[in-house]
Amino acid sequence: MSQGPAPRVLSDEALSELLGGQQFGTLATNKRSGHPHLTTMLYKWDPEARVLRFSTTADRIKVKQLRRDPRAALHVSGGDVWSFAVAEGEAEVSEVTTVPGDSTGQELLAMVRGSVDPADEDAFLQQLVDERRVVIRLKVQRLYGTALDVNG
Incomplete structure (x- = not known):
């Protein structure tokens, strides 16, 4: 049985590009x-x-967990099942x-800039208040991940 290619460690720049190229990831709290x-x-x-x-509501379990223990990580899949990035660090939770x-509210609005019509900004900001939104800021201290170059 022949062994396939080994995973390739991604550079910090490639990992940052992978994070920037995706919108969804899996957040791990403790x-x-x-x-x-x-x-x-x-x-x-x-x-x-x-x-x-990240935008979330103040009553979510992840908010309580991060206030107790700020260590967290985000796992993001690349364009295929063989590539990924993980961002580790400590998180802080904004005020509601x-x-x-x-x-x-302004920080949350900046996160979605371009997807909210300026004419709807006031209603959007009110909705954030009604939902008791907060911002989770994960300050990334370590990035790691790999890719596997497989020729199909």
């Missing part, structure tokens, strides 16, 4: 038991600041947006 809590999340990658941002257009 339960009190030490077991991982996994959830699929929409995210926004800021490569210059090395920060991943309570007034349309407050700093948390």
Whole structure:
């Protein structure tokens, strides 16, 4: 039986590009038991600041877990099943947006800039308040991942 190609370690730049090229990933936080809590999340990658941002509601279990233990990781699949990136770091949770257009609301709006019609921004900011939205900021300290070059 012949052995196929070995996985290729991706450079920091390639990993950053992979993160920037996707929108969804699996966020891992830590339960009190030490077991991982996994959830699929929409995210926004800021490569210059090395920060991943997520929008969620204040009552989600991941928010409580991150306030207790800020260690987290995001797993993102590449264009095929053989490539992936993992971003590890410590997360912080913003204050709940309570007034349309407050700093948390503006940060959430910036995450979706271009997908919200400017005429609808006021309604969007009010919806964020009504939903008690927060921003999770994962400050990436380590990136790793691989790709497997397979010729089909």
